[in-house]
Amino acid sequence: MINLCRALRSKGITATACHFYANRYNFESDVCLNLQETPKHLRDDEIRKYLNKAIKEYDIFHFHFGGTFFPDKSDLEILKRAGKKMVVHHRGSEARLLSAAKSHNRFVRVKPEWTEEKIRKNLSHLSKYIDHAIVLDYEIETYIKEYYEKTHVIPHIIDISKLQPNYPKEKTKPLIVHAPTKRNLKGTEFILEAVEQLQNDGVLFDFKLIEGLDHQKTMELLSEADIVIDQLRIGSAGYLSTEAMALGKPVICYIREDLVDKYPAGFPVVNANPDTILTVLEDLINNPNRWKDLGVKGRAYVKQHHNAAKVVNQYIDVYKNL
Numbered sequence: 001m002i003n004l005c006r007a008l009r010s011k012g013i014t015a016t017a018c019h020f021y022a023n024r025y026n027f028e029s030d031v032c033l034n035l036q037e038t039p040k041h042l043r044d045d046e047i048r049k050y051l052n053k054a055i056k057e058y059d060i061f062h063f064h065f066g067g068t069f070f071p072d073k074s075d076l077e078i079l080k081r082a083g084k085k086m087v088v089h090h091r092g093s094e095a096r097l098l099s100a101a102k103s104h105n106r107f108v109r110v111k112p113e114w115t116e117e118k119i120r121k122n123l124s125h126l127s128k129y130i131d132h133a134i135v136l137d138y139e140i141e142t143y144i145k146e147y148y149e150k151t152h153v154i155p156h157i158i159d160i161s162k163l164q165p166n167y168p169k170e171k172t173k174p175l176i177v178h179a180p181t182k183r184n185l186k187g188t189e190f191i192l193e194a195v196e197q198l199q200n201d202g203v204l205f206d207f208k209l210i211e212g213l214d215h216q217k218t219m220e221l222l223s224e225a226d227i228v229i230d231q232l233r234i235g236s237a238g239y240l241s242t243e244a245m246a247l248g249k250p251v252i253c254y255i256r257e258d259l260v261d262k263y264p265a266g267f268p269v270v271n272a273n274p275d276t277i278l279t280v281l282e283d284l285i286n287n288p289n290r291w292k293d294l295g296v297k298g299r300a301y302v303k304q305h306h307n308a309a310k311v312v313n314q315y316i317d318v319y320k321n322l
Contacts, residue, residue, distance in 0.1 A: 001064060002028040003157040007312035016058070020047065026214035044070065051075055060085045060319055063130075066094035066122050076129040085322035088126050089134045090144050092234075093185075095119060097143045104142075105235045105256050107274055109185050123147045132322055134315075138262040139236035150321075154314045156239055158246050158306040160299075165248030166223045167295040170288035172204055174226035176281070179210035179218055179240060187232030187254070190274040194281055205285055223247050226291055227284060232274050235259065241269060242306050245298030250291050252280060264305055268297040 001017040008015035019029040021036050033050060035043045051069050054061070061084055069075035079086060093111045097119055101108040127133075127147040134152045135141045145151045168174065176195070180186035188209075195207045210221050222228060228244035228251050230237065235256030244251045245268070254273045255263070272280035284290065305311075 002030070003159050003308055004062075004312065004315065005030060006159065007157060007308040008315070010309070011312060011316065013316070014058075018050070018054075024212070024214070025218075026216065051078070055079070055082050055084065058084070060087070060322065062087050062089060063126075064089045065091055066126065068126075073125050073129075076126075080129055085319070086130045087132045087134060087318060087322060088130050088148075090140055091136055092140060092238075094122065095135075095140055095143045100143055101235075104258055105233075107187065107233045107254065108235060109233050111182070111185065119143075132318060134318060137236045138259055139234070139256060152314070152318050154318075155306050155311060156242060157308045157311050158242055158302055159308050160246050160303055160306075163219065163243060163246040164223075165246070165295065165299045167248040167299075168226035168250070168288075168291040170291065171226070173206060174285060174288070174291070175206045175208060175224060176227045176229065176285075177208045177210060177222055177225035178229040179222065180231070185231070185233060187274055187277075190232055190277050191229055194278040197278060198282055198285070203282060203285055219243065219247070222249065225249055227252065227281075229253070229272075229277075229281070232272060232277055237263075237267075237269055242302055245269075245295075246302040246306070248292075248295035248299045250284065250294035251298060252277070252284065264301075266297065266301060268294050268301055270294070 005015040005017040016030045018031040020033050022032060022034055033046055035046060038046055047069050061079055093114050096110050097116055098110045099116060123144060131149040132152065133144055133148040134154055135144060136156050138153055141151050141153055178188065178191050180188045208221065210218055222244055228249045230241040230251060230253035232254045235254055236259060237253050237255060241251045241253045250270060252270045252272050255269060255271050270280060270284060
């Protein structure tokens with residue numbers, strides 16, 4: 001959100017990224033209501049105050065992760081009556097329907113709190129008031145396109161100036177890093193099994209599992225890596241893959257077979273799933289001549305397809321058509 005708003009401001013557009021709660025990863029925002037410090041019975045009042053203020057100041061409301069100001073979505077009617085334009089941005093778990101995902105991906109897992117009934121109800125309610133939806137990739141579009149009049153696939157924005165490349169050098173003992181937010185969703189158990197087996201077989205490398213750290217510290221540790229493993233279950237490249245590529249790292253990630261051709265030409269991610277991670281990881285470790293080449297290609301790919309200065313124009317086009 002903050003990268004998008006900063007990119008919009010660079011184009012002369014007033015934009016504000018608002019968080020309701022502080023987050024454990026310390027993701028930046030322009031405004032944070034810090035509702036975790038407000039008694040629960042008073043939080044709706046604080047949100048309503050900010051909503052009333054925002055209605056006076058803004059023309060477009062861009063919602064993320066399928067949430068709006070209030071859990072019951074009552075604010076959507078208020079915004080519609082006020083003549084405001086709205087767009088919703090789906091990013092993953094709040095849209096990923098397990099039955100649909102399983103038809104293409106036997107490895108997939110979903111967050112248990114996002115049941116299909118809850119997802120469908122949420123999508124139906126949002127699409128009653130909102131015509132345009134944005135998604136990060138074609139995997140997510142699969143689940144939401146039947147609900148909205150128009151869906152837009154726009155890659156997530158990266159401020160590459162804040163992620164300087166640190167290309168891996170050939171060495172006998174590379175550092176491999178995995179940084180899951182949810183182990184079960186990312187297939188961490190298969191990565192740990194592959195790491196243990198390869199180390200038992202005498203393959204030389206160090207391994208670091210990053211969990212519970214804020215975003216800045218995670219980026220610092222990723223910058224030290226020689227190989228980054230993202231996820232093995234979801235079937236599409238996540239934000240971590242893009243950040244790692246921006247840092248000049250070779251990235252291993254599972255890309256669903258039916259989605260491989262949806263990515264732009266030159267997509268440099270090394271594809272692996274729970275069945276293949278052992279052989280894919282071993283092959284990459286044993287071919288250090290590939291590391292920098294993949295890192296350079298990854299950095300170039302992010303600069304071409306995720307650079308905030310370029311991608312922001314796609315968002316502006318959506319706003320103009322609301």
